[in-house]
Amino acid sequence: MHAITVRPTDKTDSKGRHRPGPECIEWTEVPTxxxxxxxxxxxxxxxxxxxxxxxxxQGLYPPPKGVSDTMGLEVTGTVVALGSDVTWPKGDEVVALLAGGGYAEYVVVPAGQLLPIPEGIDPVTASTLIEVAATVISNMDHVGLAKGETFLVHGGAGGIGQFAIQYAKALGCTVITTCGTVEKQEFCRNLGADIALDYHGDWVAAVKDATEGRGADVILDVMGAKYLGLNVDALATGGRLDIIGMQGGAKGELNIGKLLNKRASITATSLRPRPLDEKAAICQRVREVAWPMYTNGDIKPAPVESFPMTEAGKAHEKLESGAVLGKIALTL
Structure with missing residues (x-):
């Protein structure tokens, strides 16, 4: 079969580390x-x-031990062969949550991480749904986001943000988000965000103003270190900060005194390395909770731009540009 591989490069970052760019992506023959x-x-x-x-x-997020080195955390496709102890019907069209291997003609998937394509959703759009839904739902279950609370999500115009805005709104929360442009702020408000803030400004003060000084009950953060102190400042008493990304760095400084005074908590989770039984349970939650929301229109899928799998490098360039309002899919 064919799959995406990444060739070595002499290109280095500011610290002299080799960081393959999109031009290093190749479509090559590998064993099925x-x-x-x-x-x-x-x-x-x-x-x-x-x-x-x-x-x-870029070499910054290696797959778990024993998982394919090929990129790709979610796909849609057709079941063509079964291992032992599996009764999933051959020929079924499915959505799959992966730990890796999706940029390929064929991929092996644990049976518990397969779901049917949501009713009314086309297969290309469906290929961009499960990673986002599984991440948001599992984290909001973990921190106990509840009706009537104030929820803040950073990067509201991205895939995670778009789902999180609509999901929290459907739960009955007041939703605040940060994003970078007026266009993206308006886009987030149209999704249901009550308040959309420019992250270039003093968004902590704006969150306090919007909540009469109280702050956010739950914050879903993809930035990590860069926003650590700011997020604590923006939390309400008893608030919960949930970190799921490190776009703003991995090491930050924390004022424990502020956290103690607010009786607040910080948690951090990652979906990819979880045990198979946990992932299977999360996938079932997605099927029970998210799939009906997509079908009945409570949650609208993010707009999707597609590229042929052979042009994965161009797709990576587009996502890295920051010009994407939604998701990108690779098609075969």
């Missing part, structure tokens, strides 16, 4: 994987691109 016990082989139709893929290409 075979499903083992509890697994299925899926013929890929489309693969969603996530920021984790960009980090993996």
């Amino acid at each position: 994987p075979q499903p083992g016990p509890g697994e299925v082989l899926v013929k890929v139709r489309a693969a969603g691109i996530n920021r984790g893929d960009l980090l993996q290409r």
